[in-house]
Amino acid sequence: MPYNIAMVSDFFFPQPGGVESHIYQLSTKLIDRGHKVIIITHAYAGRTGVRYLTNGLKVYHVPFLVIYRETTFPTVFSFFPIFRNIVLREQIEIVHGHASLSNLCHEAILHARTMGLRTVFTDHSLFGFADAASILTNKLLKFALSDVDHVICVSHTCKENTVLRASLDPLMVSVIPNAVVAENFRPLTQHASDGESSALVSPQPRNLSRNDTITIVVISRLFYNKGTDLLIAAIPRILATQPNVRFLIAGSGPKAIDLEQMIERNVLQDRVELLGPVRHEEVRDVMVKGQIYFHPSLTEAFGTVIVEAASCGLYVVCTRVGGIPEVLPEHMTVFAKPEEDDLVRATGQAIAALRANKVRTERFHEQVCMMYSWTDVAKRTERVYGGISGALSEEEFYGYRGVDDGKSWNATRGRAGVQSFALIDRLKRYYGCGIWAGKLFCLCVVVDYLLFVFLEIFAPRTNIDIARNWPKKPALNAQASDAGGSGIGRKRSGRHRDRPEG
Structure with a gap:
């Protein structure tokens, strides 16, 4: 009724x-x-x-x-x-x-x-x-x-x-x-012909070589509980050990100034790009620019954004806190403790898995469609x-x-x-x-x-x-x-x- x-x-x-x-x-x-x-x-x-x-x-x-x-x-x-x-x-x-x-x-x-x-x-x-x-x-x-x-x-x-x-x-x-509305978070396609909508073409496997640049995407409110301090501490260490990696960060909040100071202090302007706040309908366009989604939250009841990232074909690195372990299956994620050292380790593990082509991220979208409605x-x-x-x-x-x-x-x-x-x-x-x-x-x-x-x-x-x-x-x-x-x-x-x- x-x-x-x-x-x-x-x-x-x-x-x-x-x-x-x-x-x-x-x-x-x-x-x-x-x-x-x-x-x-x-x-x-x-x-x-x-x-x-x-x-x-x-x-x-x-x-x-x-x-x-x-x-x-x-x-x-x-x-x-x-x-x-x-x-x-x-x-x-x-x-x-x-x-x-x-x-x-x-x-x-x-x-x-x-x-x-x-x-x-x-x-x-x-x-x-x-x-x-x-x-x-x-x-x-x-x-x-x-x-x-x-x-x-x-x-x-x-x-x-x-x-x-x-x-x-x-x-x-x-x-x-x-x-999530999975239709709104489709991954990029590689072989769409001229005049053909990319939404109508199935995504193809993305084979990464050792010299290909991997973009790590972060879309989050820049608050303490979202793990922004961990993000600030981990970025210099990750970039120091991974030469062909860059960060793309979208979001705003009181921790934004700390993030900007870290970039200035470590001279990372060419490897860390800050987009500021983005509208929800622009989130997909930001996510498909990367291969890994980084989510260092300290507390989270669910974490819808990591489902959106997986739907876009991104491999997810996230902390094992709150309800996050319930959200996605293990083959889509690399879990870490909410600690700087473990986040650096997990990110390195995800990068290595992508470069070795051990993760079939092109299948993530269809799997998310079946899991969430x-x-x-x-x-x-x-x-x-x-x-x-x-x-x-x-x-x-x-x-x-x-x-x-x-x-x-x-x-x-x-x-x-x-x-x-x-x-x-x-x-x-x-x-x-x-x-x-x-x-x-x-x-x-x-x-x-x-x-x-x-x-x-x-x-x-x-x-x-x-x-x-x-x-x-x-x-x-x-x-x-x-x-x-x-x-x-x-x-x-x-x-x-x-x-x-x-």
């Missing part, structure tokens, strides 16, 4: 990134499958109000203050009036929040539960347990997920991390990985929606039947479709979040409920106009859906269609 779904996150286009791409691709595939999907995010420079993107995807840009890395200032309650207006206007049934650091996501889940809506949360990242920032983030995550119907993680490592951080029942957490991600997410809405029974959703003793499943365990909307049950769940935090969370829930009652009285639902739905097109089969409806990442349809709402 079709659902009306609201995707909520601080992170969305025009900002590039894995979370942003995930929300867009999942939304378009759900629309292809007959559901209604809207996006709620904050306003970006030059992008405010209501916009329509490709495939009739409507985006609400809420004018909230951004404080750090596109995250809005937490207010807890001020978002409720406009959120309620949007939800009622669009007749939303399920609110799906994304990203642990998104303030809009957590507030939307709180308000949605107060309004009696089903909620889902997708976690895209990994966090620690010892530093002050992680402790605070984990406590806020526990607050948000104490009253959520189901949680989705992008890898099994991410699931373990989220279950521990938020003290969740593992049964209420599903693993649904990211995907956004249509499959949409189907699995749709099944989660069916579980929390009651369309699937407990046995269908979990794969087995629980003991029917009246105690196996209750409001505090979070069985899909059983989370009670009663205020007293919600308070019980929040009260268990800590000696002091539990009481504070209960107070927030009570105030949120009183605000909801106030809005129902002084801003009645009857005064809110129902929005007209975008005309639905016939449902696409899986093959056609994979080939189409993926405007972001394609030069032809990657531009947003902005139009005022009627």
Whole structure:
């Protein structure tokens, strides 16, 4: 059955990134499958109000203050009036929040539960347990997920991390990985005739000799957690031992100045090229210029960019951290510890394997096409929606039947479709979040409920106009859906269609 779904996150286009791409691709595939999907995010420079993107995807840009890395200032309650207006206007049934650091996501889940809506949360990242920032983030995550119907993680490592951080029942957490639009990340071809599209020609084996130059590509935000310090330390050592190797680096961030200083200090201007930030639809054009993709991340829940690199026919050198080992098979990757020495060793091993022609990178694209599909991600997410809405029974959703003793499943365990909307049950769940935090969370829930009652009285639902739905097109089969409806990442349809709402 079709659902009306609201995707909520601080992170969305025009900002590039894995979370942003995930929300867009999942939304378009759900629309292809007959559901209604809207996006709620904050306003970006030059992008405010209501916009329509490709495939009739409507985006609400809420004018909230951004404080750090596109995250809005937490207010807890001020978002409720406009959120309620949007939800009622669009007749939303399920609110799906994304990203642990998104303030809009957590507030939307709180308000949605107060309004009696089903909620889902997708976690895209990994966090620690010892530093002050992680402790605070984990406590806020526990607050948000104490009253959520189901949680989705992008890898099994991410699931373990989220279950521990938020003290969740593992049964209420599903693993649904990211995907890529493989058609947008085709490798270069060598024998395309004049006037013939390279997309129609199968890639040929690339035989490298000892004197051929190997280009190592890096496309990443230049932040500490992305391993930029390791990159800066490893580049001079790799280039010192590999004479016919160069680096091509795209991305921006606070570590960019350190990278530039390293190049100046070691006089590597002719062997290291910095491209700066690139748009998502330009990523493929950068990747196909190289033979190896270098990914020195210190923490990663999934790592969509390495799937894109493999789809372009690049051999991947990456750190064995987080969920990265789950992403690609071993014949596509060379793993290293998140240490300078091991990264230098792994890169040398990858270069040697390519020069000896031991790696058939021309087959990577077809293999990635078979492994990852956004249509499959949409189907699995749709099944989660069916579980929390009651369309699937407990046995269908979990794969087995629980003991029917009246105690196996209750409001505090979070069985899909059983989370009670009663205020007293919600308070019980929040009260268990800590000696002091539990009481504070209960107070927030009570105030949120009183605000909801106030809005129902002084801003009645009857005064809110129902929005007209975008005309639905016939449902696409899986093959056609994979080939189409993926405007972001394609030069032809990657531009947003902005139009005022009627």
